Amino acid sequence: MFVFQCNHGQGVCKTWEAFSGANACLVVEPEDLDNQTATVPTDGPVIEDEVSIASWLAREDGLSPSIAPQFHKFETFVKLDQEALSKVTTLTRLGGVPFWLQSPEDMLQSGWRFIGQLDSSYSFLTPPAALNKRISEDRDRVEGRTHIGRGPNFGDGGMAYLFLKEGESAPNACMLWQCF
Secondary structure, three states: OEEEEOOOOOOOOOOOOOOOOOEEEEOOOHHHOOOOOOOOOOOOOOOOOOOOOOOOOOOOOOOOHHHHHHHOOHHHHOOOOHHHHHOOOOOOEEOOOOOOOOOHHHOOOOOEEEEEEEEOEEEEOOOOOOOOOOEEEOOOOHHHOOEEEEOOOOOOOOEEEEEEEOOOOOOOEEEEEEOO
């Protein structure tokens, strides 16, 4: 999956909305990929940061799959107990249930399935090969990370939520985000 977001005129483009046209998600089959990079257009656009996720850690949140629908509607989300809410990680991940920064009011309905979230900071579980002004040591070692990097602009400490449309022959994905 490739996730893109407009970074021109921040706050003007409605990057937080799933279908505003200011962000996009593309699902590509692995066999359709090659190791080539795109050619930079001749008009010389600003080159934005790119991040590739190199590996994942498998973790279990301890929540029963039967509780997942309660995270998708405001009426049931507000009734969840603190124990269940405390098991949901705030960092980038695939699967599970969303860690809503605001509320599930933005949750897509009718056939869209939550598949993961992207934090507005990057976690390194081993020190990166090179440091720059966007990466610093995480002295708190949140969830085992050694370093933290400033990531995409999802507002003030924001989180992007990824969704996949179920029941379609070709994968269809989208993103929306919330912030504090």
